[in-house]
Structures are given as C-alpha cells and as structure tokens.
Amino acid sequence: MKKRSLFSARIASGFGEPEVNLDHKDVALLRELARDSRQSQRALSRKVGMSPPAVAERLARFERTGVVKQYSVAIDWSRLGLGVVAVVNITLKPDQDRGAIIHCLRQLPELEQLTVVTGRYDLTARFRISDQPHLRDLILDRVPALPGILRTETLLGLGTVDTDDFASRMFETYPEGAELGAVPAI
Amino acid sequence: MKKRSLFSARIASGFGEPEVNLDHKDVALLRELARDSRQSQRALSRKVGMSPPAVAERLARFERTGVVKQYSVAIDWSRLGLGVVAVVNITLKPDQDRGAIIHCLRQLPELEQLTVVTGRYDLTARFRISDQPHLRDLILDRVPALPGILRTETLLGLGTVDTDDFASRMFETYPEGAELGAVPAI
DNA sequence: CTTGAAATAATGAATGA
C-alpha cells in the first residue's frame, strides 16, 4: 500500500502560511520536545546526536518558522477540580455572524476547544467544568443566553483518551531510520 | 452573583486521584509555564517573586502531585501538512465493548482526541489530516473497517479557535490579587 | 556543524527568618 506523505515540502496553495520541511534530526528533536519540552539543549543534543549550538539553532528555527507555536505544559485538570468534560454541538440561527458568537464563546473561561465545522452542526465546543451545578449553570444559563444560537446538543464526557499526546505519538511514528514524511499504512 | 470555586481543596469523592491545593504563587508559576514552559527557573523566579530554589521545589511538587503531566510543545500542524481537522461522531453497535474499539482507534496516527460520551453518540473523535484523499481514506476506508462501529457522522473542520491555550487563559483568569479559586462571574 | 572559552543558570548545603 502506498504510504502517505505528511511532512512534504510544498506551498499551502495560496492560503495560510508556507509549509516547512523537516529532516530526520528535526523530527527527532520535535519528538523529544513533545516528550519533555523542559529538558536542556545539552540533553537534547545527546539524544539526537548533535552539538548543543546546533540544537539551539534548530530550536530558534522552529520558533522563527512557526512550527513551534509555544512551549506549554499539560495540566491534569481533574487534580484542580475541573475533571468533567462537556461537548456541546451548536447550531446557529440562519444568517448569524459566526465572528460575534465565537467572540462570546471565547469569553467563557470553561471553553477548552472550539471548532467551526460543516455538517450537522455549525460549531462544536468542548468545555471543562467541575460538577453538575457547574454544568447546569453553563449549559442551561450561560450558553443559551448567547445571541445567535438556535439550539445546542450536549454530550457529557465519560473519559478522554489521548488528549495531549498527539504530537508525541505523531513524531514517534517516525522512528530514527524511517523515510521522512511517510505515515506507515495501517 | 456567587463566584464558583474551581481550585478548592477536596478529595475527589473516592474516584480518581485527590485534588491539589494551589496558592497564589503556584497559580502564577503555572500561568508562566503555560505561556512558556522552556524559560529558566531564574526567569520564573523573577516573575513570581521567589528565589530560584523555591521555584525548583514547586516545579518538583507539581510533577510529584501530578498537577503537571508533562512539559509539551504546541505544534502548528498546518506547517507540517496536517492542517485539516475532521470531527467524527461515532455510534457503536449495541453491547459493543468500548475498550476494543478505543484500542483500534488509538492505532490511527491521525487521531488527535478521543472522548467517550453519553448522549446522541458514543464517541467523538478528532482527526488531523492533510487533504481530501487523506480524509476519504480515513473516513471511507479505515474507520468503517473497524469492528463494532454502527455508524459515523463526519464534520469537516473549518477552523479551530483556542486549541492549545486553555491553560494559559484559565490561569490568566486568576490575576495576581484575585481570590484563589474563583472564576469571575460572566 | 563542531570546538572551547566566557557568561549564565541549576543544584544542594548551610543558614537565618
């Protein structure tokens, strides 16, 4: 079966920003950063077989080209009283301005993810909350109060797999010797 | 309006792990880490008004108590040829073992997020793909081939707001002087 | 990209609040 090229170098057809080409050492570096972004350049240099200045230069290039948007931290929200996830599929009123409602939804601190979609719904929002009263307050009071929403459909999360480790897994799919840019056929 | 306590100290009702108590400096530290997790302990110590060893001790405590699961990196996937998101809502066959299908879905490298839910669907999956052929291969061939899936409903992503910055925004909602654990009423 | 020297940062012990 033909392998699919994911990390190929091409220009994104006029929209957005140009794509970036990565070599094996870039992928190895990103894999290590995805695993632990706080390790030193020296530790990284040992793992990918380069000198520390070479690592520093590549990290700077990642930031310059925008491949790395930021170095962040994965929080266990259940330890901070925000262990409940609610997925809310939203249908907007016809001719509703998406920008306005998106702006309003962004004001809600519980919003974890908001995706504009085509299909059965117009938006899918993912909220992180603490408990039933919190859910009721959000779904029955605050979200319906927003202008332009025709109806919502709430799914209560029972557990999430793979929340934060897409990057780790994606870069780990490319072992040291593999052909760059090829996802193994499943 | 009553403020909702999010970061309160309590035991998570017998399930999961105990919750963790944070003070103002913890929140300030997590806010800085969410903004840039690669900055030095010195830089962190200056920003939160502590000595570097005190910062080191708190970072170690975050990891020990599990509040921080890992230090990660936010990738701009559109720069790597994975700029398209597809949300797939999945209904399982009755009496289907969730574990098996979840295990299969996890094998797909394109899976970015998988949430077990109650409501109209049984699972909602979020995939990251490159283009139309990739989407067709995934949605028409590989996902339906998985055992136990009754039907799927695909939403094509047109754009995502707030993918990675939930932590930043959540911790920024708690400014220096604010009462710990209170989300401002909207 | 690598090497080595200078600047900067992390770690741990001793100490004071």
Place this chain on the structure above:
DNA sequence: TCATTCATTATTTCAAG
C-alpha cells in the same frame, strides 16, 4: 518549617575554525 544565600556543578552562548 520554609525561603534565601552562596559555592559548586551544569548549561547556554559566542567566537573561531
């Protein structure tokens, strides 16, 4: 008990090859 200072060790950065 907790945070700070200081000395030691480690890392980052810069210049040169």
